[in-house]
Amino acid sequence: MFDQGDGAWAEADLQTVEGTVTLYREYMQPNSKAQGIRWKELNIDLQPYAQRKADLILKCYNDPGKKTNADWLNWRDIAITEIR
Numbered sequence: 001m002f003d004q005g006d007g008a009w010a011e012a013d014l015q016t017v018e019g020t021v022t023l024y025r026e027y028m029q030p031n032s033k034a035q036g037i038r039w040k041e042l043n044i045d046l047q048p049y050a051q052r053k054a055d056l057i058l059k060c061y062n063d064p065g066k067k068t069n070a071d072w073l074n075w076r077d078i079a080i081t082e083i084r
Contacts, residue, residue: 014049
């Protein structure tokens with residue numbers, strides 16, 4: 001099943017009343033030859049949006065014309081913390 005994927009985009013957007021901003025966007029390559037699951041840890045600075053109401057939108061999508069077979073992403077352990 002791993003050889004069937006052709007990759008997909010991972011994107012995290014923040015939507016406020018002022019509009020939507022993309023905080024993170026990366027093309028994820030398929031896990032060829034079943035190399036095992038690899039997690040990627042990210043830290044995104046949200047300080048510019050402090051004290052604003054916002055929605056965090058997590059996306060997984062493909063480019064037009066590409067197939068979605070065996071292309072998936074998993075977002076996990078999301079924490080929004082205040083650093084002083």
